[in-house]
Amino acid sequence: MFNKSNERIDSLLLGWLSIGLFFQLAGILFNNDGSRYATQLYLLLFVPALLLVLKERIALVRSHQWAAYLFVALAAWVLLVGGAHPGSEKTVWHWFKVVGLLCLYLYAVAWLTRQPQRFAWVLGAAVVVAAAFAWLSLYYQFGVLERSLDYDVLRQQRIEKMGWNGLADLQHPIIAGLYYSVFAILLTWLFVHWRMTTGRAILLALAMLGLIVYVLFTFSRGAWIALGAGGVALLLLTANRKAFSLLVVGGILLVAGAYLFWPEIQLERARGVTGRELIWAAWFERLDSFWLWGAGAGVDFIFTFPQGHYLGGGDFFHSHSLYLQFWYQYGVLGIGLFIALMLSLLWKAWLCREQPLARLGGGLLVFAMVAMVSDIYAIFHRPSPYWVVLWLPVGILLGVQRPKRPASND
Template sequence: MRLTQRLTVPSAMLPKAWFLVLVLGLFVQLTGLLFNSDGSRYATQTYLLLFVPALILLFWQRLSLHTWRQVPGVLFLCLLAWVLASSLFNPGSNNDADYWLKIVLLILLYVFAVASLVSHKRAFTGLLVAVVTLVAVFAWLTIYYQFVVLDKPLGYAVLRHARLYELGWRGLADLKNPIIAGLYYGVFAVLLTYLLVGFKVRAWQAALLVVGMAGLLVYVLFTASRGAWFSTAAGCLAALLLFPNIKSRTLIGLGCLVVAAAVYLFWPEIQHEREIGVSGRDLIWGNWADRLPEFWLMGAGAGADLIFNFPNSNRGFLHAHSLYLQLWYEYGIVGFGLFVLLLLSLLWKGWQCRAEPLARLGLALLVLAMVAMVSDVYAIFHRPSPFWVLFWFPVGILLGVSRHDGKASLKQSAQEKPENAL
């Protein structure tokens, strides 16, 4: 079985009507969180515009075996199967098997939809431009409304206490939590970096992209989420390194200067962040390690809560504050092992397919997700959420890309030039 087996179904065979609906459905899934304060409305839109068309397409393509007949695809299916088996046979699982069957099916359809659209590079790029534009506009609107209309002060102490996570007007762009908001907007910062350095852009386009990037990065900064800071920085740096050209090298240089200036100007604030440390995560992780003999083999059950209460405090938590530890807690060493192998296989496939720009984008997004999952992501096996944009979206991209034969593509990659004009 070849790791980077080429897709056997040509793009022309994707029904045009279904293709357009999937594009609209993915647009709604990626950006609908900004418009829908009601989760049920967002779920309904996503079901009708994305999941139902993806299910019909999956059956039309006879389960799309070409998508899964690769090492990452097999590991992905094995991981979903293990999650479902845990819900059936582990008595500690939350919710019944029907619930987990629904979750597994939705994840399967989502990853399949993304992988199917990746083969249409121009349309997929157009989708990325649309979603990045919209999210960048919302980032600037949030900054304007919060700090101009509402006239909130910009002092460090205020920003550290009143962290950014919503527009603040009619429930728009309310992501409920600053950590989630920072990670969500960080994903689009990586996408915008890809558009800036991966394509030939005119001066006015580059200027608009820089303005959009400024809004996204300021938003992430004002969430005061260090996990979002580091993961966004890692993802953007990975994108710049994977597209070695004059623009990326210039941006790396400018980024180093900005970081050096920030360290000099905000040294007291940086020292305060260092004193805060990991915000009690060390105690939660220590509790996880103490309980490891209880669950290390088979896990505590799908969706099981890892309950921890701080000593001499009413504060309590229901998860490990690290996705890696939480997955091991819920699904045991087998589930954790399958997850790690899936990550490694996706990294390997992305590297093998690095002549394809979308493979490099997928790698950069996966780097962001892998850093974020160290301390901030609490679940990926649940109903559609911002964490799907963070993790399952790059999984779909990397499953959908393929390595093209021929010297032209390899020569173009070696010359380090963008593929097309934006």
């Protein structure tokens, strides 16, 4: 009787978490009110995650994996810097809340990976919503509002929202490009792992077309490069016939696109890194003042472009590289722990590459690591699209079970 009751509780919590994860992934698109989105996450994701933690007594933390230990060490360092560093922004309770919610999120994602079929359906439902909103945004912007498809106009008016009733408003083209790129990788994973019929393949191709066109029209070149890197990593980890076919088709499309849009590609290349080199140079000039202990949790890296530059007069508040920004805020130990966490998760993805979810986590993590070179300003903060970009693959890989070593014959 006790075992049956325990199974019913587990089933209830897993169903509750599944709904919560779906809202966390896709709710950004169909909520035009940030407070409503936050309320949904608290009720549908964080509450059941907390109940599961209390029930299971933090079993995942005791799973004896380096990645889990490194994340705990990183979270502890963030709390220490947030509470003890005199330069840190906000109070220590703010950082406890942020780290606590993040731990619950990772725990929820990791636990759901123990039910791969259920988890895949949650991801699939989120992909359907994302692809639908990508197409709706393109239709509304270019069909209803009749925006021009001329390159110069597209480049100046980069897409970042649907434009109707506040829905699917990501508030910045870079964020929009990164967010929708995640779903393009998820869709690729579904294609190479699910059994395909002709009708299903056509639907997936249409969904992918909408996602890719949307990402292209954000003109977030960091998202373009990261999406290519993450997609290739996923396909190489998968290494089946469909994966190799996609690599060939993708290569052909890339060559054809380069031929057709060579003048536009040259214009993009001429833009360089759009002033980031000056911000990065200023970061290195100030390195002596923060390299050891950092400047404090949540502190802005303020840079003003010199007069005469095409961005002159504008103030920027982060270093336009997550790695540099994290070092600036948390010092050499903080960035060291963060990089060690990323490498340990990549290694785990490689060791567990026979498992479909490990391949997905590896591809998404490569995407995030490349994107963080030039984009993403913070990862320890309230729930946002950046949680989908980085912490989703971290949670997946924390939850994946490493293959057991064969028993010794001795």
